[in-house]
Structures are given as structure tokens and as C-alpha cells.
Amino acid sequence: MNQLSPSTVPAHVAIIMDGNGRWANARGLPRAMGHRKGVEAVREAVKTAAECGVSYLTLFAFSSENWNRPESEVSDLMGLLKTFIRRDLAVLHKQNVRIRVIGDRANLASDILPLLLEAEETTRGNSGITLVIAFNYGSRDEIARTVRKLAEEVAAGRLDPSQLTSERISASLDTADIPDPDLVIRTSGEERLSNFLLWQAAYAELMFVPEYWPDFTRDTFRTALARYAARERRFGGLQPAATLAVGS
Numbered sequence: 001m002n003q004l005s006p007s008t009v010p011a012h013v014a015i016i017m018d019g020n021g022r023w024a025n026a027r028g029l030p031r032a033m034g035h036r037k038g039v040e041a042v043r044e045a046v047k048t049a050a051e052c053g054v055s056y057l058t059l060f061a062f063s064s065e066n067w068n069r070p071e072s073e074v075s076d077l078m079g080l081l082k083t084f085i086r087r088d089l090a091v092l093h094k095q096n097v098r099i100r101v102i103g104d105r106a107n108l109a110s111d112i113l114p115l116l117l118e119a120e121e122t123t124r125g126n127s128g129i130t131l132v133i134a135f136n137y138g139s140r141d142e143i144a145r146t147v148r149k150l151a152e153e154v155a156a157g158r159l160d161p162s163q164l165t166s167e168r169i170s171a172s173l174d175t176a177d178i179p180d181p182d183l184v185i186r187t188s189g190e191e192r193l194s195n196f197l198l199w200q201a202a203y204a205e206l207m208f209v210p211e212y213w214p215d216f217t218r219d220t221f222r223t224a225l226a227r228y229a230a231r232e233r234r235f236g237g238l239q240p241a242a243t244l245a246v247g248s
């Protein structure tokens with residue numbers, strides 16, 4: 001299970017890190033402790049993805065819907081993200097990690113946006129794994145912002161509606177220049193996409209694992225990658241044997 005062939009490692013893995021609260025509840029701890037343990041799992045996941053040869057790792061850190069949580073929890077999550085960038089940026093930079101942030105940047109607190117921009121700017125030239133942090137992200141919101149942007153281009157006469165191809169739309173989303181995810185993992189046993197990368201995950205393999213996010217270890221991650229390697233992706237085509245039969 002521990003040998004992964006480079007040819008079957010997904011280029012882009014995206015993860016819905018779910019179950020921090022339940023992890024804490026199960027131990028009689030406050031939810032904030034679950035999120036704190038979750039940050040440790042984030043560090044381990046970045047290291048594991050890099051060591052396995054994954055090129056892009058996208059983590060759903062804060063959704064546009066998470067603002068509906070109690071103020072104290074929102075503030076805990078913001079604090080953790082800020083601390084993560086302040087404490088880990090130098091280490092990630094040294095590990096040659098490139099950071100990208102996706103999500104709506106409008107109206108972000110004045111102590112968050114500069115940190116996100118600094119993380120992107122500092123690591124822009126790195127050539128190792130790209131860590132994509134989905135922050136204040138929701139897929140429908142991303143698509144709506146993109147549609148508005150493109151509609152403005154059309155209204156200004158800079159874009160003809162015939163140029164609105166799926167490639168053009170992909171290239172206008174927050175994830176422009178990032179390949180579509182090959183594998184989307186959700187932890188905690190829930191089986192939903194929850195407004196995460198809806199456009200980009202059109203052909204992704206979906207994997208739902210029972211572990212709560214704080215328990216998502218190097219071994220759990222490697223097992224998921226091994227399970228992915230055994231899947232057959234057809235992208236709407238036929239499986240190889242059927243293709244042969246049709247062709248012969």
C-alpha cells in the first residue's frame with residue numbers, strides 16, 4: 001500500500017477538510033481544539049502530497065457559507081489562518097511550496113488580505129507543489145463573479161459572446177492556470193461537494209473517507225492515493241477494452 005507509482009499519482013488533489021468539530025466533540029473538547037488539530041493535519045497533508053509527487057493540493061479552508069457560524073468560531077478560524085500564514089510561510093517557502101489563494105477577496109478584513117497577498121507574492125517563484133487555499137470560497141459565488149466579469153467584457157465590446165467557450169470560462173475563474181482536480185477527497189464520512197469546485201470537478205474522482213480531518217494522517221492520505229490509482233477514468237469515453245471492440 002505504501003508504494004505509489006508516479007504515473008498514477010493525481011496531479012491535483014482537492015480536499016474538503018470536514019469533521020474538526022465532531023473530532024473535538026468526541027473528546028469532550030471545545031470545537032476550537034478540533035480546528036487547531038486540523039491545522040496540524042494541514043501541515044502533514046502538504047508534506048505528504050509533496051513527497052508523493054502531487055503537483056497541486058487545494059484545501060477548503062473557509063467557505064463563503066462559513067460566515068453563518070457563531071462569531072466566536074469564525075474568529076477562531078480567522079485567527080488560525082492568520083497564525084498559519086505568519087508561522088508557516090517561511091517554512092513552506094523553504095520547502096519550495098507555491099501558495100495560491102482562491103475565493104472572493106472583496107471585503108476581507110484588513111489584517112487578512114495583506115497576509116494572503118504576501119503568501120502568494122513570497123512564494124510566486126517556487127517550483128514545488130502548489131498549495132491552493134480556498135478561503136471565503138464558494139463555487140456558485142466564484143461562477144457568479146466570473147459571469148459578471150465576462151458580461152462586462154461583452155457589454156464593453158471587448159468580447160464576443162461566441163468567444164464564451166468552456167475554456168474561456170475556465171480561464172476566467174479563480175482557478176485560472178490551475179489544472180482541474182483529478183481527485184476530490186472529503187473527510188468525516190459526509191458525501192457532498194458543498195459548493196466546492198463544482199465546475200472544476202466535472203471529471204474528478206470523488207472519495208469519501210470516514211476519518212475526521214484531524215485524523216487524516218500521512219497513511220490515510222497515501223491509502224487514498226493508492227485507491228485512486230486503482231480507479232479507471234474514462235472522461236465520458238469508453239474503457240480501453242470496449243474501445244478495442246468498437247475499433248475492431
Ligand code: FPP
Nearest residue numbers: 017018019020021022038039061080081084
Ligand atoms: C470543517 O470542520 C472544517 C472547517 C470549516 C475549516 C477547516 C479549517 C482548518 C482545518 C484550519 C485552518 C486552515 C488552514 C489552511 C490553516 P467542521 O467544523 O465543519 O466540523 P463538523 O462538521 O464536525 O462540525
